[in-house]
Amino acid sequence: xxxxxxxxxxxxxxxxxxxxxxxxxxxxxxxxxxxxxxxxxxxxxxxxxxxxxxxxxxxxxxxxxxxxxxxxxxxxxxxxxxxxxxxxxxxxxxxxxxxxxxxxxx
Amino acid sequence: xxxxxxxxxxxxxxxxxxxxxxxxxxxxxxxxxxxxxxxxxxxxxxxxxxxxxxxxxxxxxxxxxxxxxxxxxxxxxxxxxxxxxxxxxxxxxxxxxxxxxxxxxxxxxxxxxxxxxxxxxxxxxxxxxxxxxxxxxxxxxxxxxxxxxxxxxxxxxxxxxxxxxxxxxxxxxxxxxxxxxxxxxxxxxx
Numbered sequence: 001x002x003x004x005x006x007x008x009x010x011x012x013x014x015x016x017x018x019x020x021x022x023x024x025x026x027x028x029x030x031x032x033x034x035x036x037x038x039x040x041x042x043x044x045x046x047x048x049x050x051x052x053x054x055x056x057x058x059x060x061x062x063x064x065x066x067x068x069x070x071x072x073x074x075x076x077x078x079x080x081x082x083x084x085x086x087x088x089x090x091x092x093x094x095x096x097x098x099x100x101x102x103x104x105x106x
Numbered sequence: 107x108x109x110x111x112x113x114x115x116x117x118x119x120x121x122x123x124x125x126x127x128x129x130x131x132x133x134x135x136x137x138x139x140x141x142x143x144x145x146x147x148x149x150x151x152x153x154x155x156x157x158x159x160x161x162x163x164x165x166x167x168x169x170x171x172x173x174x175x176x177x178x179x180x181x182x183x184x185x186x187x188x189x190x191x192x193x194x195x196x197x198x199x200x201x202x203x204x205x206x207x208x209x210x211x212x213x214x215x216x217x218x219x220x221x222x223x224x225x226x227x228x229x230x231x232x233x234x235x236x237x238x239x240x241x242x243x244x245x246x247x248x249x250x251x252x253x254x255x256x257x258x259x260x261x262x263x264x265x266x267x268x269x270x271x272x273x274x275x276x277x278x279x280x281x282x283x284x285x286x287x288x289x290x291x292x293x294x295x296x
Binding site for chain 1: 115124125127142143167168175179275287295
């Protein structure tokens, strides 16, 4: 039977100043998202812009606040697995219901 | 040998929370998939363009993001044995989570009076189920934070119990990242 290692310490993550910096960046990204929503010129490209901004926010929270950047890779693998399945469900359903892909009627 | 250790070197409770979070990804993925599949297919109003309040929800989003900052600072304070800061930041998480829930109650009440109900149209059904389940998760998180604050006030939340706060924090941050997706998909991409 494989020897089980003692759980790693919860300490040793980012510094407090780093947490504040991440929070400021998250606030700025949220303001950018809302600004993009109100700029008519950007409405033709609003979906990719918002997807990039929200993915950046998601990644920052997961990496720094949830400590995935500093934790065991298995935890990132677990989380990524859930996200991949969720994304597959969303895309499959949208394709099935004709929201995206050939014959989209939105 | 620690009985709570796993072969991955992660505490079993922390591992369990991550497995739960992975399953929650699929749960919310299904709700978001349903919302997007029926988007724009309502036969009667109100529609998202007519009723969604972007300024209010933007403030709610900011409040929830800042609650994640408070959560991670609470964990840091518990780990370093700074009980006063731990109580302060746990209290901040509770207040900010309560503010978010208050905003959601106001929004739901406003929508109800504007004629949007669970049965009104496809938008109402999918919107209330998706955001309602998210709100229920926030409510559970706030109750969890209150129990941690009570533990701290009773002097039972020292550095040796930091895993309790870390696991609760993972749940709280997950609720935050789900809202990041909902805010973009439901409110901003109409």
